[in-house]
Amino acid sequence: MLEIRGLHKQYGKQIALNGLDLVVSRGETLVIMGPSGCGKSTTIRCINRLSEPDSGEILVDGQSILGFTGRDLREFRRSVGFVFQQFNLISRLSVIDNVMFHLVLAGLPKDEANHRAKMALDKVGLLHHGHKQPANLSGGEQQRVGIARALASSPSLMLWDEPTASLDPILVGEVLEVMEELVRTTQTTMVIVTHEASFAQKVAHKIALMDKGVVVEEGPPRLIFENPQSDIGRKYQRLIAS
Amino acid sequence: MLHFFRDGFYRDFTVLMLVTIAIGAVFSSGLAWAVDSHFGDSINQMIGDNGEYDVILHVREEAKEAALRELQRLTEHQFPKASMNETLTIAGQSNLFFGFPDEYKTQEVLGGLTGIFNGIPGLNGYTVILEPSILIRGVHPSVRSELQDRFQAISGVKFAFMDGLNMLVLLDSMEVSRTVSDQVKQILAEYQILELRFPMGFEVDTQQISDHVLDLVSVEVNAQHISNVSSAEYGEDLDAFLKTLVEMRNFLLSYASKVRIQADPGVHLVVGEQIVVQGMGDVLPVVGDEFATGQVVVEVLSVQGDQAEGMIIKGSIVDATSVLEQAGFRMRSSGDVSDLVGTVELENEQYRLAYTINESLRLLHELDELAMEATLAVDNADAILDTFQEALMQLEVLQVQIRQLNEGIAQGGGQSASEQLLLTLLLNGLMKNLAQGALPGQGEGSIDSLENLDVESMRLSLTNMAEQIGNVQEIDIRGIIDQIKHVRDSLPRLDDEEIGRSIRLINTYLGGQVIPGERVQLLVHQGTIDDKVLEPKIRDALDNPYVNIYETSVGMVNPDARSELFRVLKEIRATIAGMLAIGFVMGTLILDYATVFSTLKWVRTNKKVPRNKLVKLLNPVIVFGGVVGMISLALVYVFSGAEIPFVNLGVISGLGFIMGALIVIFAEKFSPIHTNEIMAGQSLGLSDVQIMREIVIPVSRPGLLNLLNRWKQRF
Structure with a gap:
């Protein structure tokens, strides 16, 4: 489904990705973990071209996406759901409009888009909040709206960029629940960047540990956390144990 | 991007x-x-709507009411239905509008605005705001009538008229303004004035120079027509003032004491250097001493060989009655007397002039008295002639009577022979004496000689003389005397130093001004003047490196006040x-x-x-x-x-x-x-x-x- 080869990305003099390689199979849930600044967010931003890699290759279903421009790029992005750490909701739009507006702009009839938006909101338990403005929702609810927005277009690939990182610890649970539910109930390929080790242990088919722009360890959660081969893995092991 | x-x-x-x-x-x-x-409306309020008024009269504020009354009178008597109004008063000057009725907007009326408004009390001038019109400033007098005719021939022009030095071209409508203005500019561009200016002090025979330059310019400038218009315009106040100054300087120079310097052999005098002489003082200049009271300082004005002329710039010889011939010494800038340069001759022109005037007055007095005496003498001579003529006639009568008596005696009229003889002898002797002359010793034929005297001719001469004396007496000698006395009394009472300083001041003023001296103006029609090329050629031709050449237009198109x-x-x-x-x-x-x-x-x-x-x-x-x-x-x-x-x-x-x-x-x-x-x-x-x-x-x-x-x- 997704294959990343030798990905490089540099911000000024700071190297974010330094020849990253990753493979994600269809329907697989990959959790990327690692210390801050190791290149996790950059990786998934490069996957949907929110950041342009300096070199390397990203293949989705065997097709390189780095050459996409214009309509092709937009089509590709519509097939990829993206959940942001900061929710990134359109503040002037209501909840329901936030979820459906991109569908309408993609050419879907408004009624159909509305229907799909309501379904997505229902999945995240916010159907009754559709008329509200995002500012009137809690952080967890706003993130769930963000999840619903990503789900509304029925993506084949979901990218999660630390979805709980900016939430109060009390609100993290409701988001993780939704995410767990989604992983369980959908066959969507997911790449999740998170620091939530226990969550990763629960939902991930595969965990990739990153450090300094490369994957230092990769494998099933049990293998990673029980017999870590890298320093980062051992740190997470200690974290889970504690 | x-x-x-x-x-x-x-x-x-x-x-x-x-x-x-x-x-x-x-x-x-x-x-x-x-x-x-907004501003346009304000302006219209200030200067009236387009065409509403034709003239703004500028009058002194205090005379405004009187001016308005006079304008009212003009309106009633000369220009019925004329419009008038008053507008802003700025800096003590009121501005009054006056608009002529259409029927009076003629060339004759508008060409005589000065005369029309001359009687407005407190008038400081006027501005023509006639619309639509084109104003041409400073039209050269030599082409005024020609331009007027040409402008009036342009389509859309009603007529053109002069207003002072400016010409106004009145238009049929505002729409033709641009096209007419372009044509007017084209016409003006055909004419140029080539002006030659000579520095102050140059004595120029304008006519001769004009002819000379005219020939040269005719060759150099390929023009349709070139003419001399030098005399067309010479009335500027400044020119008059400068001419007066020059004349005043010349008068002062002739009025100042004459100074002639004869340099000693080997001495070279320089214009501008100063020479000390004794003057009317008692102290002789001594080398090394300072200038002393009574001495005179002379400035050298011109030098020719070993002779020079100068002017007294310090001290005076106004009391001198004769020519002074004194030793002259150079004067250093420090004021010390330096070496001997030669002999300086000082002649008091004021004294000579006063002496001449006084002698003239004396002469006139004498002439007056002489005429009176001569009249009396002529009258006496005439009387003498009358007496003489009468005496001569009486003598002739006496001679006849004696002859008759003698004849009577000879015929024997009762007397004895001895008595007759005695009488005859007496009468013959008397006759002889009469015949010989009235006075003893005058010789024979005196009466005849007297008879032969041309008394009438003498009388005619006397009459002529009397007539001439009468002519002399008719001359108002008293009047002449009074006038000469007046001239004498009017002569400036200046000493030589004052005159010298005045002349130097006038020279400084004249020399420091960039003011035209004599000038020559040529009108060039349809020619191209390159004054950079012409100037050196004209300078060469006139052998005068100081003459300057300017090219000017014969008039400048100016927008009217409102347009401006x-x-x-x-x-x-x-x-x-x-x-x-x-x-x-x-x-x-x-x-x-x-x-x-x-x-x-x-x-x-x-x-x-x-x-x-x-x-x-x-x-x-x-x-x-x-x-x-x-x-x-x-x-x-x-x-x-x-x-x-x-x-x-x-x-x-x-x-x-x-x-x-x-x-x-x-x-x-x-x-x-x-x-x-x-x-x-x-x-x-x-x-x-x-x-x-x-x-x-x-x-x-x-x-x-x-x-x-x-x-x-x-x-």
């Missing part, structure tokens, strides 16, 4: 630019027009429009374009870092912003009719570029964007135009971009 527009936002952006430019142009020109209109005011207003309007255009474009750059620039900058930060240093340096977004600012401002400026003095379109374009570039640099401060929302839009597969329409612009500052976007915004 271009891909950002490629999705379709280029249409929105183009529409924004066009609307910005259109609204900017309308806004700038409209507001400027409103200001212009409205021209100024137009400039103000254009300037206001320019300022508004700059302000408007700056406003739109901040309110509208800054949003786009912010977005472009953010988009660019997520792209690959350019390797090319030039691209890094020349940030495309800044260049783009500069170009947007430049195009917007230049077009708004042009379409609004803006024109800021001394600022051309290039400068405006540059300013627009700088404004645009600055707005790009500070775009986020003017218009912050929600990058998270844009990123969300990108991740959801929205095109750039959709992101702009649905995410960026709706939350941007209210402006044209925001307004225009509402038609396209779906959420």
Whole structure:
């Protein structure tokens, strides 16, 4: 489904990705973990071209996406759901409009888009909040709206960029629940960047540990956390144990 | 960066630019027009509507009421239905309007404005605001009538008339103003005045020079016609004043004491050097001593060989009655007496003049008395002649009577022979004596001689003499004497030093002024004058390196007063429009374009870092912003009719570029964007135009971009 080869990305003099390689199979849930600044967010931003890699290759279903421009790029992005750490909701739009507006702009009839938006909101338990403005929702609810927005277009690939990182610890649970539910109930390929080790242990088919722009360890959660081969893995092991 | 527009936002952006430019142009020109209109109305209130009045009379404020009464009288008696009004009073000068009725707007009436308004009390002058008209200032007298005829032949011209030195061309309508003005300028361009000016002090035979130069210029300048118009214009006050000064200087020079210097052998005198002589003082100049009271200092004015002439500049010899011949010594700048230079002869011209006048008066007195005496003498001579003539006649009668008596005795008239003999002898003796002369010893034939005297001729001579004496007496000798006395009394009472100083002052003044001396003017018709080529040739021909050559026009087309005011207003309007255009474009750059620039900058930060240093340096977004600012401002400026003095379109374009570039640099401060929302839009597969329409612009500052976007915004 997704294959990343030798990905490089540099911000000024700071190297974010330094020849990253990753493979994600269809329907697989990959959790990327690692210390801050190791290149996790950059990786998934490069996957949907929110950041342009300096070199390397990203293949989705065997097709390189780095050459996409214009309509092709937009089509590709519509097939990829993206959940942001900061929710990134359109503040002037209501909840329901936030979820459906991109569908309408993609050419879907408004009624159909509305229907799909309501379904997505229902999945995240916010159907009754559709008329509200995002500012009137809690952080967890706003993130769930963000999840619903990503789900509304029925993506084949979901990218999660630390979805709980900016939430109060009390609100993290409701988001993780939704995410767990989604992983369980959908066959969507997911790449999740998170620091939530226990969550990763629960939902991930595969965990990739990153450090300094490369994957230092990769494998099933049990293998990673029980017999870590890298320093980062051992740190997470200690974290889970504690 | 271009891909950002490629999705379709280029249409929105183009529409924004066009609307910005259109609204900017309308806004700038409209507001400027409103200001212009306001001021225009104010001007109309001040100087009346177009054509309402023809003349503004400037009168002293205190005489305003009297002037108005006089104008009222003019209106009632000379120009019925004339309009008049008063307007502003500025700096003690009131301005009164006067408008002639149409039937009086004739060449005759308008050509005599000075005469018409001459009697207005307190009049300081007037300004003709006749409309529509073209004013030509300073028309050269030599071409006035010719130009008048030519201007009147132009289609759309009613007539032309002179007003002082200016000519006004009255038009049929305002619409023909430009075309007539162009034709008038063309006609004026055919004529040029070539003027030769000589420095002050040059004695020039204008006619001779004119003829000489005329021949030369005729060869050098390929003109249809060249004529000498030197005498056409010479009435300037300054010229008169300078001429007076020159004459005064000449008079003072002739009035001053004459100084002649004979240099000793080997002595070389120089113009300007000063020489000390004893003068009327008692002390002889001594080498090394200082100038002493009573001594005289002479300045050398001209030198010819060993002789020189000078002028007394210190001390005086006004009391000298004879020529003084004294030793002259050089005077150092320190005031000390230096070496002997020769003999200085000083002649007191004032004394000589006073002496001559006094002698003349004496002569006249004597002549007057002489005439009276001569009259008496002539009268006496005439009386003597009468007496003489009478005596002569009596003698003749006596002679006849004696002859008759003698004959009677000879015939024997009762006397004895001895008595007869005695009587005959007596009578014969008497006859003989009479015949010989009235006086003893005068010889024979005296009576005949007396008879032969031409008494009538003598009388005629006396009459002529009396007549001439009478003529002399008819001369008003008393009057002459009085006038000569008056002249004598009027002579300046100046000593030599005062005269010398005055002459030096006049020379300094005349020398320091760049004022025309003698001048020659040539009128060149349809010729091309290159004064740089002509000047050296004329200087050579006249052998005078100081003559200057100028080329001037025969008149200058000036807009009329109202046109001038409205021209100024137009400039103000254009300037206001320019300022508004700059302000408007700056406003739109901040309110509208800054949003786009912010977005472009953010988009660019997520792209690959350019390797090319030039691209890094020349940030495309800044260049783009500069170009947007430049195009917007230049077009708004042009379409609004803006024109800021001394600022051309290039400068405006540059300013627009700088404004645009600055707005790009500070775009986020003017218009912050929600990058998270844009990123969300990108991740959801929205095109750039959709992101702009649905995410960026709706939350941007209210402006044209925001307004225009509402038609396209779906959420």
